Amino acid sequence: MVEAQMKELDWNDAITLASPYAYALGVTLSPDGKPNIIGLGWWSFCSWDPPMLTIAVAPPRHSHDCLEHLGEFTLCFPAEDQAEGAWLCGKMSGRDVDKFEETGFEAVPSKEVKPPLISGCTVAFECRVVNSVEAGDHTIYIADVLAQHATPGKEHHIYTVHYRKMLSLGSDGYANFEL
Amino acid sequence: MVEAQMKELDWNDAITLASPYAYALGVTLSPDGKPNIIGLGWWSFCSWDPPMLTIAVAPPRHSHDCLEHLGEFTLCFPAEDQAEGAWLCGKMSGRDVDKFEETGFEAVPSKEVKPPLISGCTVAFECRVVNSVEAGDHTIYIADVLAQHATPGKEHHIYTVHYRKMLSLGSDGYANFEL
Numbered sequence: 268m269v270e271a272q273m274k275e276l277d278w279n280d281a282i283t284l285a286s287p288y289a290y291a292l293g294v295t296l297s298p299d300g301k302p303n304i305i306g307l308g309w310w311s312f313c314s315w316d317p318p319m320l321t322i323a324v325a326p327p328r329h330s331h332d333c334l335e336h337l338g339e340f341t342l343c344f345p346a347e348d349q350a351e352g353a354w355l356c357g358k359m360s361g362r363d364v365d366k367f368e369e370t371g372f373e374a375v376p377s378k379e380v381k382p383p384l385i386s387g388c389t390v391a392f393e394c395r396v397v398n399s400v401e402a403g404d405h406t407i408y409i410a411d412v413l414a415q416h417a418t419p420g421k422e423h424h425i426y427t428v429h430y431r432k433m434l435s436l437g438s439d440g441y442a443n444f445e446l
Numbered sequence: 447m448v449e450a451q452m453k454e455l456d457w458n459d460a461i462t463l464a465s466p467y468a469y470a471l472g473v474t475l476s477p478d479g480k481p482n483i484i485g486l487g488w489w490s491f492c493s494w495d496p497p498m499l500t501i502a503v504a505p506p507r508h509s510h511d512c513l514e515h516l517g518e519f520t521l522c523f524p525a526e527d528q529a530e531g532a533w534l535c536g537k538m539s540g541r542d543v544d545k546f547e548e549t550g551f552e553a554v555p556s557k558e559v560k561p562p563l564i565s566g567c568t569v570a571f572e573c574r575v576v577n578s579v580e581a582g583d584h585t586i587y588i589a590d591v592l593a594q595h596a597t598p599g600k601e602h603h604i605y606t607v608h609y610r611k612m613l614s615l616g617s618d619g620y621a622n623f624e625l
Contacts, residue, residue: 271566271597271598271599271600272597273554273563273565273566273567273570273595273596273597274595274596274597274598275557275593275594275595276569276594276595276596277594278494278497278591278594280596281569281571281594281595281596282491283617284523284568284569284596284601284603284617285468285470285491285523285568285569285571285603286468286617287468287615287617288468289464289465289466289467291464308491309490309491309492310490311488311489311490311500311502312461312464312487312488312502313488313502313581313582313584313586314502314581314582314583314584315457315582315583316582316583317582317583318457318582319581319582321490321500321581321586323490323491323492323493344463344464375452378454384452386452387450387452388452389463389464390455390460390463390464391452392460392464398579398581400577400579400586400588402492402493402498402500402577402588403492403493403494403495403496403497403498404493404494404495404496405492405493405494407492407500407579407586407588409579409581409586412457414454415454415455415456415457415460416452416453416454416455416460417452417453417455417459417460417463418450418451418452418453419450419453420450421450422463424463424464426615428617428618429617436466436605436615436621438462438463438465438466438607438608439607442615442621
């Protein structure tokens with residue numbers, strides 16, 4: 268059998284083919300001290316030792332203002348039972364609504380940073396920004412991970428197919444497409 | 447029902463809970479002009495317009511030498527039928543072996559950059575490094591995406607649970623755990 272030849276395609280379709288992405292929630296503090304939540308598909312670990320990760324946030328976003336004000340955030344992976352609220356966080360602006368109030372998520376205090384954790388997440392990382400770099404239409408925030416937390420019994424978090432479709436996947440490989 | 451409380455856990459377990467990660471292959475050119483392949487779980491898109499993405503590569507790796515020599519790479523998402531070869535790329539060093547020879551992967555010329563594409567990939571991005579940043583024990587390479595390609599009919603690529611287990615997932619949400 269002759270293998271199909273590769274063909275060029277547009278950026279948008281290519282991004283879809285590279286999905287699903289793990290969908291994470293970045294929790295920041297606004298200048299007036301109110302916690303805010305942003306939905307993020309563009310994040311990556313970047314160092315084992317010291318523990319570090321990156322997130323990409325666009326300058327027009329409210330979370331960008333928050334991060335420029337206080338370079339701390341938590342990166343929380345919403346559990347499958349938090350799918351609806353998690354999705355809302357990606358659709359609304361924290362300039363207009365209180366996302367904790369809107370989603371019903373419960374904020375619990377972090378150990379090392381000021382922004383809180385979202386209770387009931389699969390896993391959550393407390394992060395302090397050590398560097399930031401402009402990259403096209405986003406800023407990449409490079410952060411130390413100071414602590415990490417998990418909710419026992421919740422091992423599946425949400426994946427997004429280019430922000431159009433959701434599924435959950437566990438570290439055991441189990442998938443749930445019923446979201 | 448009272449929700450389980452979050453508990454602190456170690457970095458290694460937290461990274462596992464944040465997986466699976468899409469597993470991609472970074473193709474570079476060595477100073478002597480030989481193409482090399484590295485297995486990457488730590489990559490992220492970072493800009494819509496212009497199209498950009500990042501990869502994290504540790505300085506001791508042969509691919510780091512290659513990228514310092516020529517700031518171009520392709521990021522190829524191995525299809526599910528390429529799982530075995532893709533995994534080999536993450537286990538061997540390009541200093542010791544020719545990974546195209548070892549895996550049987552076929553190199554096809556890129557359109558915009560010197561490193562080739564891997565034939566039969568789900569999707570592949572041609573990238574030129576525009577910036578690099580040290581971040582702990584890795585270097586983050588920030589790159590423009592100059593072109594992208596796909597193989598018609600191949601819509602599932604490989605995910606790794608912390609480099610211990612593989613599954614494939616498609617942009618249609620279909621999962622295959624039999625890898």
